[in-house]
Amino acid sequence: MKPYLPLLCLLPFATWAADGEFSLAIRNHRFEPAEVRVPAGQKVKLVVHNQDGTPEEFESHELNREKLIAPDTRASIYIGPLKPGRYPFFGEFNEKTARGAVIAE
Amino acid sequence: MLGSAIIVFRETLEAALIIGIIAAATRAVPSRKSWILVGIGSGILGSLIVASLTGRIAEMAEGTGQELFNAGILGLAALMLAWHNIWMARHGAQMARDAKQLGQDVASGNREMSALALVVALAILREGSETALFLYGLIRGGEEGLVAVAGGGAIGLALGVAAGYGLYAGFLRIPVRLFFSTTSGLVLLLAAAMASQMARFLVQADLLPSLMDPLWDSSWLLDNASLAGRVLHTLVGYEALPSGIQAVFYLATVLLIVTGMRFAHVRPPQVSTSS
Numbered sequence: 079m080k081p082y083l084p085l086l087c088l089l090p091f092a093t094w095a096a097d098g099e100f101s102l103a104i105r106n107h108r109f110e111p112a113e114v115r116v117p118a119g120q121k122v123k124l125v126v127h128n129q130d131g132t133p134e135e136f137e138s139h140e141l142n143r144e145k146l147i148a149p150d151t152r153a154s155i156y157i158g159p160l161k162p163g164r165y166p167f168f169g170e171f172n173e174k175t176a177r178g179a180v181i182a183e
Numbered sequence: 184m185l186g187s188a189i190i191v192f193r194e195t196l197e198a199a200l201i202i203g204i205i206a207a208a209t210r211a212v213p214s215r216k217s218w219i220l221v222g223i224g225s226g227i228l229g230s231l232i233v234a235s236l237t238g239r240i241a242e243m244a245e246g247t248g249q250e251l252f253n254a255g256i257l258g259l260a261a262l263m264l265a266w267h268n269i270w271m272a273r274h275g276a277q278m279a280r281d282a283k284q285l286g287q288d289v290a291s292g293n294r295e296m297s298a299l300a301l302v303v304a305l306a307i308l309r310e311g312s313e314t315a316l317f318l319y320g321l322i323r324g325g326e327e328g329l330v331a332v333a334g335g336g337a338i339g340l341a342l343g344v345a346a347g348y349g350l351y352a353g354f355l356r357i358p359v360r361l362f363f364s365t366t367s368g369l370v371l372l373l374a375a376a377m378a379s380q381m382a383r384f385l386v387q388a389d390l391l392p393s394l395m396d397p398l399w400d401s402s403w404l405l406d407n408a409s410l411a412g413r414v415l416h417t418l419v420g421y422e423a424l425p426s427g428i429q430a431v432f433y434l435a436t437v438l439l440i441v442t443g444m445r446f447a448h449v450r451p452p453q454v455s456t457s458s
Contacts, residue, residue, distance in 0.1 A: 121389070132320035133237065135313065139407045142397070142424050143387055146249060148238030154246040156321060156389040159396070170190070171317050 082129070102178070104128045104169065109178035118162040118182040124155045134176065138167035141180065158182070184327065187335030188342075190317050194310040195343025197417045198226075201306040203347040204373060204418075205299050207354035208267070212292045215299075226307025232314035233308060234315035250388035253309065257381040260305045263298040264374035265440045268367050270295050272444035311328035366443070367420065375436040376420025382432040394427025 096128075100122060103110045108129060116122045128134050128147040137144045138153065147175040160182035169176025201340040202219065209215040233240070233252075241249045267351055274291070314336075321332045357365050402423035405412050415421035 123438060132324050134320070135317075137422065139402070142383060142422070142426065145387070146237055146241070148241060148316075151238050151241060152246070153241060153249075156387055159398075168440040171320050 089112055090180070099123045099125060101125045101127065104130055104134050104176065106130065107132075107169065107172035107175045109167075109169070109176055111180040114178070115181045115183060119159045121144075121156060121158045124157060124180070125152055126143070126155065133171065135170040136167060137170045138165060138180075140165040141167060143167075144170075149160045184331040184335035184338075187318060187321055187327070187332045188339040191314055191339030192315040192342045193339075193413065194317075195340050196413065198306040198310045199343045199347025200350055200414065200417050201347075201373065202303050202332055203350035203354070204369050205303060206351050207240040208271075208370055209296060210355065212296055214293060215296055218293075218296035218300040219303055222303030223307060225300075226304035227311055229304060229308045230311025233312040234319070236279045237312070237316060244388075245387035247390070250390075251359060254381045254384040254388075256309055257306050257384070260302045260345040261381065261436060263302045264370050264377070265436070265443065266298055267295065267302075267373070267441055268370050268425055269443040269447045271363065271367050272447040296342040297421065305353040329362060371440050372419040374440060375433045376417070378436040379420045379422070379425070379429040379433040382429045383426065386426055386428060391428050394431065396426040397424035398427045398430055400424055 098117065098120065100114050100116055102114055102124065104126065109126075114124070126136055126145075126147055128151055129148060131149050133149055134147050135144060136147060136153065141157050141160075143155055143157060145155050157180065160180070162182050165180040165182065167178050167180065175176050202223070205217070206219055209219075237249070239248075240252050244251050318332060318336055321327055322329060327335075353360075354366065382391060386393045386396075400423065405415070405421070405423060407413065407416055407421070408422045412421060412423065422429060
């Protein structure tokens with residue numbers, strides 16, 4: 079960790095609360111709702127509740143995010159601030175059905 | 184079957200490429216084979232434990248446990264790779280010149296290899312736990328039979344290992360004269376790639392600002408979802424949409440390791456050249 083110590087010292091100043099929280103669920107290997115509208119230009123928190131009995135990995139190349147979500151648990155993922163636009167995401171373990179997008183506006 | 188083959192291949196590929204580089208970079212170190220095997224074995228064991236604890240790890244630190252865990256693993260691995268390069272700057276030239284001296288340096292070689300075995304274990308830990316969870320989900324979901332899942336997984340694993348071995352075999356064809364600079368250059372970029380991924384997890388956990396996000400968008404040229412994009416992501420930290428803080432971590436790591444290597448480099452004593 080030595081190389082990062084100076085940066086880590088800045089941490090207390092870098093954290094701030096997210097401006098909004100947006101929930102979605104994974105049910106039967108699908109995201110519900112499949113589209114999440116969030117304000118552009120703000121940091122927001124996505125809360126993904128995996129209601130399936132199997133694990134899932136939330137992944138988005140456009141949002142540059144990936145997170146494993148164990149069965150019957152909620153995962154928080156911070157995203158943004160985003161420019162207005164459409165940012166697709168998918169569940170890596172069920173790529174055919176688990177597809178959605180964040181729409182920043 | 185295809186689904187499990189593809190995902191297991193993706194996850195295996197990352198770990199296999201890292202192991203390929205490490206195996207090549209340490210080819211002059213005695214006892215490296217058993218150390219790498221120890222790394223692989225403990226990585227597999229560890230990934231099963233981590234997979235079974237996924238839910239609990241994720242709930243730690245107010246829901247950011249997984250990000251902190253991943254960031255910690257990547258930071259530790261990057262640190263070990265940095266140490267390897269600085270160690271090689273001191274001993275590498277001597278090793279290339281005089282293989283006979285190696286036997287006298289077994290203790291030092293063991294210390295060095297234990298650090299790299301840790302990198303191997305950590306690489307497998309990260310990718311292996313995801314693979315284990317995915318396969319568990321497939322079997323639990325019951326859409327595919329056990330045989331199909333295991334068969335697909337075995338094919339994916341074999342292809343991933345073959346790619347890692349291919350990289351290793353390719354390295355061994357590099358002339359000795361260029362070998363140490365090539366491998367230490369690659370280890371340097373591998374460490375920087377890990378530091379940049381570590382920064383990404385800390386942003387995802389809201390512990391670091393992203394600075395410019397994205398810093399650039401080169402997804403039209405090379406997407407991170409493509410095979411080439413994935414390979415370059417693992418080897419040199421390529422990102423189609425990096426955040427500014429990732430670039431800061433990447434460059435800072437390169438700078439720190441290069442500086443360390445400069446300071447560690449000692450001119451070899453004149454005596455050994457005449458023997």
